[in-house]
Amino acid sequence: MSMSWADVRFMLERARGLVRRGLASLRTRGLGPTWARVRRQFARHVPPISTPLYLPADLPFAPFAVPAGQAPRASIIIPVYNQAACTLACLRALADHPPAASCEIIVVDDGSTDDTGEWMPQVAGLRYHRRSANGGFIAACNDGAALATGDCLVFLNNDTIPQPGWLDALLATFDTQAGIGLVGAQLVYPDGRLQEAGGVVFDDGSAWNYGRFDSPDDPRYASLRDADYCSGAAIAIPARLFHALGGFDTRYSPAYYEDTDLAFAVRAYGLRVVCQPASRVVHLEGVTSGTDTGSGTKAYQVRNRGVFAAKWKDALVQQPRAGSLPSAGSVVRPRRQVLIIDAETPRPHHDSASLRLVNLMRMLVDEGVHVVFLPADLRQVEGDTARLRRHGVEAWHAPFATRPSAWLREHGPRFDVVMLSRHYVAAEFLPLVRRFAPQARVVFDTVDLHFLRELRGAELSGDAGLRRAAERTRDRELALMRQADATLVVSPAERELLSTLLPATEVEVLPNLHELADTGLPFGQRKDLVFVGGFRHPPNVDAVLWFGREIFPRIQARRPDIRFHCIGMAPPADVRALQVQPGILVHGHVADIGCYMDGARIALAPLRFGAGVKGKVNLSMAHGQPVVATSCAIEGMHLTHGHDVLVADDADAFAEAVLRLYDDAELWGTLSEHGRDNIARHFSLDAARDTVRRIFQR
Structure with missing residues (x-):
C-alpha cells in the first residue's frame, strides 16, 4: 500500500515525540532504563495466537460420565x-x-x-x-x-x-x-x-x-x-x-x-x-x-x-x-460510538492511570455507549485486552490494525467522540483524527499535566536542562488543548491552573475512578507499612529513595519491628539496593496486592514532586487503609490533615506521623472511615457519572 502524506506526517510526529521522550528519559532515568524502554517500543509485533480448538478423539463408544450437579445453576x-x-x-x-x-x-x-x-x-x-x-x-x-x-x-x-x-x-x-x-x-x-x-x-x-x-x-x-x-x-x-x-x-x-x-x-x-x-x-x-x-x-x-x-x-x-453490508460501525447503531486512543492497552493492576481509563470505559458501556479502544503501540496485552472485551469494549491491535492512518481512514467516520490520552499520543493522532473523523468531538485527556510534573522535578533537582525541557512540554500540551474541543484533567487544582493559562479553553475534571473495596483486617490484626507505585514513573523512584534513606531509619530506630513493603513494576537498582537495610522489602510487581491493602496498617505516599491525583492514595483509601502523605501527594484530592489523612513534608515530621498513626487505634479508625467517604464523594464511578455524560454524550 502506498504511503500518503497523512502517514508521513504521523511518522514524523511520532519520531519527534520518541526523540523528545528519549532525551527526557536519559536525563531523569539514565541510560539503562532508557534503553529498556527503547527496546520495548521497537519490539516486533507478535500476531496473537488463538487458543487451539479442542476436538475430542473419534473413538468407539464406551460408557463415561458427564457433569451432574445436585442444585444446578x-x-x-x-x-x-x-x-x-x-x-x-x-x-x-x-x-x-x-x-x-x-x-x-x-x-x-x-x-x-x-x-x-x-x-x-x-x-x-x-x-x-x-x-x-x-x-x-x-x-x-x-x-x-x-x-x-x-x-x-x-x-x-x-x-x-x-x-x-x-x-x-x-x-x-x-x-x-x-x-x-x-x-x-x-x-x-x-x-x-x-x-x-x-x-x-x-x-x-x-x-x-x-x-x-x-x-x-x-x-x-x-x-x-x-x-x-x-x-x-x-x-x-x-x-x-x-x-x-x-x-x-x-x-x-x-x-x-x-x-x-x-x-x-x-x-x-x-x-x-x-x-x-x-x-x-x-x-x-x-x-x-x-x-x-x-x-x-x-x-x-x-x-x-x-x-x-x-x-x-x-x-x-x-x-x-436489506442488501446493505453490515460493518463494525453499522452493527452497533444507533448507539453512540466513542474511540479512545492511549499509548498502550491499559493494565489496571499496574498503574492508576490504567485503572482510571478502564473504569471510564466501563462507565461509558454501562451508559449504552459503544466504546472502541486503539493502543498507539498496536500491541495485544494478554489478559488485559481480553478483559476490555469482556466489558464490551471493541479492543483493536495488530495484525488487524496496522497503520494508524489506514485504520482511521476506514473507521473514522463512525465515531461521535474521539478521546486522545497523553500529550505525545495526542500530538501524533490529532491531525489524523481531524482528517478522517472530522465529525467527531475531540477530547484531550492529559492523564495528568506532564509539564507540571516535569517543572516540579526540575525545581527539586535544580537542573536547568530539565526546566527547559519542561517548558517545551508545557508549550506542546497547551497547544493541544487549544486544538481539542475539550480537555480533561484529574484535579480541580489543575483546572484552576489552566483557567489562568487558557481561559477560553473548555476544561473538565475527570478524577481517578475507584470502587469501594472491603475494609480488610481490623487495626489490631494489621502490621507494617506499604508503598504501591510503578517505577517507570520518576516521582515514585524519588519518593521511595527519600523514604528509604531518610525517613525509615528514623522509624526503625524507635520501632525495629515495623517493616516497609515496596511494591511496583520495574524497581531500578538503587531502589532494590534499599533492601540492605533491615526491615525494607522490595517486592517489584505483585499481581494481587489485596493482602497488602487488607493487611498493612499504613499506606505511604512520600512524593516530593508530581502532578495530578495520586492513585496510590485513592487505592488505599478505597480499602479503608489510612495514608501518611506529603502535600504534593494529596494535591487536588479534597483531603484535610488529621481528618482524612496525615500530611508531612520533611523527614522528621513524616516519621513522627507514621509512628503516631501506627499506635493510635482511634485515629486510625477515624482516617479509615473518612478516607472511604472521600472516595465515595469524589472518586467513585457514581460521583463522576454526570461529568462523563456531559463530556461524551452531549
Whole structure:
C-alpha cells in the first residue's frame, strides 16, 4: 500500500515525540532504563495466537460420565434426532472439560432410530428423555425446558463441540452486565474460521451471520456486543424469562427462525441480547438438516422468514435495509460510538492511570455507549485486552490494525467522540483524527499535566536542562488543548491552573475512578507499612529513595519491628539496593496486592514532586487503609490533615506521623472511615457519572 502524506506526517510526529521522550528519559532515568524502554517500543509485533480448538478423539463408544450437579445453576438442553456420533462428541467435550458452574445435561431424543437410544442410557449423570414421537427441534427444546431444574436454560445443538470455559463465560455475562436477557456463544467452524458472532436481521426479515468466514480473533467480532439475534446452536436464557415469553414459538415448527423470534421477544421485554466471544463453540453446521433450503427440514427456513416478518413487522422498520453490508460501525447503531486512543492497552493492576481509563470505559458501556479502544503501540496485552472485551469494549491491535492512518481512514467516520490520552499520543493522532473523523468531538485527556510534573522535578533537582525541557512540554500540551474541543484533567487544582493559562479553553475534571473495596483486617490484626507505585514513573523512584534513606531509619530506630513493603513494576537498582537495610522489602510487581491493602496498617505516599491525583492514595483509601502523605501527594484530592489523612513534608515530621498513626487505634479508625467517604464523594464511578455524560454524550 502506498504511503500518503497523512502517514508521513504521523511518522514524523511520532519520531519527534520518541526523540523528545528519549532525551527526557536519559536525563531523569539514565541510560539503562532508557534503553529498556527503547527496546520495548521497537519490539516486533507478535500476531496473537488463538487458543487451539479442542476436538475430542473419534473413538468407539464406551460408557463415561458427564457433569451432574445436585442444585444446578444451568440446565444444558441438547435436542437430538439421530446423528449419535455427533451427540457423543458433544457429550465427551462436556465431560473432558467440566464447567465450574453446577449444571445438569438433558438430552431430548426426538425419535432417533440409530444408536442414540442404546448409547445415551449408558452415560452416567445424563438425563435422557425420549419423546414418544418425532415433533421437530422446537418441540424437543420446549420439552427439555419443561424438564429442566436449573435457573438458566442453555440450548446446545448436538452437532457442536463446546470449548473449555464456554458455559462459565456465558453465565458470567449475566453476573457482570446489566439488563441481559439472552447470551449467545461465538460459533466457529472446525477449521477455526468464524461462523457467527451474533446475527444481523434486515428490514425484510432476512438474516446475516456477522463475521462469517473471518478470523474469530478479529476485534470486530471478539468483544461482547449487542446482537439482533444469536444462533440457537448455543444460547443461554434465564428459565423464568424463557417461560414468561412462552418458550420457542410453535408457529415456526418444526424449526428455523425460532431463535431469531426469541431474541426479538427478549428485546421487546426490555432486555438485551448479546454475543459473548469468550464463550466459543465449534458448530458442524447443517449436520442434521443439511444446507439445501429447497428440500427437507431446511425448507422451513424460507417459509418461516415470512412468518417472522409478519409477526415482527413493526420492529423490522428499525432494522437495516436489506442488501446493505453490515460493518463494525453499522452493527452497533444507533448507539453512540466513542474511540479512545492511549499509548498502550491499559493494565489496571499496574498503574492508576490504567485503572482510571478502564473504569471510564466501563462507565461509558454501562451508559449504552459503544466504546472502541486503539493502543498507539498496536500491541495485544494478554489478559488485559481480553478483559476490555469482556466489558464490551471493541479492543483493536495488530495484525488487524496496522497503520494508524489506514485504520482511521476506514473507521473514522463512525465515531461521535474521539478521546486522545497523553500529550505525545495526542500530538501524533490529532491531525489524523481531524482528517478522517472530522465529525467527531475531540477530547484531550492529559492523564495528568506532564509539564507540571516535569517543572516540579526540575525545581527539586535544580537542573536547568530539565526546566527547559519542561517548558517545551508545557508549550506542546497547551497547544493541544487549544486544538481539542475539550480537555480533561484529574484535579480541580489543575483546572484552576489552566483557567489562568487558557481561559477560553473548555476544561473538565475527570478524577481517578475507584470502587469501594472491603475494609480488610481490623487495626489490631494489621502490621507494617506499604508503598504501591510503578517505577517507570520518576516521582515514585524519588519518593521511595527519600523514604528509604531518610525517613525509615528514623522509624526503625524507635520501632525495629515495623517493616516497609515496596511494591511496583520495574524497581531500578538503587531502589532494590534499599533492601540492605533491615526491615525494607522490595517486592517489584505483585499481581494481587489485596493482602497488602487488607493487611498493612499504613499506606505511604512520600512524593516530593508530581502532578495530578495520586492513585496510590485513592487505592488505599478505597480499602479503608489510612495514608501518611506529603502535600504534593494529596494535591487536588479534597483531603484535610488529621481528618482524612496525615500530611508531612520533611523527614522528621513524616516519621513522627507514621509512628503516631501506627499506635493510635482511634485515629486510625477515624482516617479509615473518612478516607472511604472521600472516595465515595469524589472518586467513585457514581460521583463522576454526570461529568462523563456531559463530556461524551452531549
